[in-house]
Amino acid sequence: MNALAEQVRTYGLATAPQLLQGPALSQLQSEAERLVSQFTGHGYRSDDYWFFEQPGTREPILYRIHNLEQQGSAPINALFADGPLHELATDVLGCEARPTVCAMIVKMPRHAARVPWHRDRTSVPPNTVINLSLFLDDSNSDNGCIEYVPQSHLLPEDADVTAVHQRGPVEAAPAWAGDVLVHDVRAVHASRSNSTDAFRRSIVIEFAPIDLDLPHS
Secondary structure (H helix, E strand, O other): OOHHHHHHHHHOEEEEOOOOOHHHHHHHHHHHHHHHHHHHOOOOOOOOEEEEEOOOOOOEEEEEEOOHHHOOOHHHHHHHHOOHHHHHHHHHHOOOEEEEEEEEEEEOOOOOOOEEEEOOOOOOOOOOOEEEEEEOOOEOOOOOOEEEOOOHHHOOOOOOHHHHHHHOOOEEEOEOOOOEEEEEOOOOEEEOOOOOOOOEEEEEEEEEEOOOOOOOO
C-alpha cells in the first residue's frame, strides 16, 4: 500500500499534489467558468444547478452543479469516464474502482455560505468509498477550504457529528489548483464561507469498488 492510501485509511483524508497541470487543468477551468456563467450571466436554471437565495436581496447564489458529467462538457465527461482520478481511486481502494457521483462545488466570491459539519455517507464500511476533489482554484482558510476531524471515518454510523466536531481535533486541508484531495465518505468534515473576491471551485467524483452495490446517499 502506498503512503497516500495509508494516510487515507488511517486519518480519513490525504492530498495528491498537482495531479493535473497544464492544458488538462486549463481545459477544466474553462469548462467550469462556462457552466457557472450559464447560471450567473445567462439565467440558466435546472434541477442540477443547486442554489440558495441571499438573505435580504433574494439573489440566487450557486453552490453546486449536480450530475456534472451530464452537462455537455467533453473534458469533464472524459475525466468522469477514465483517467488519472480513476487510477488514483484504484490505488487508494486497492481494487478496481468506478465513479458513482460527479458534481462541481462552487464557492462564489464573497457570497458562498459555510457548509455545516456532516458526513457524506455512513451506510458503507470505513475505507470502502472515497470522494476525490480536484481543485480548480487554490483553496485556503479565507475562501473556505475543507476542514475535517482525523480518524472520524472510523467512528460508528450513528456518531453525533456535532459532538465529534466539538471534541476535535479539527484540521484544515488547504489545496492548490491541480491538487486532488481524497477523503473517506464517512469522514466528518465542513467548510467555511468564501470571504474573498475569487472563486473556490472543485470537481468532486465519488468512487466505489466496481462490484459494490452502493446504497443511495
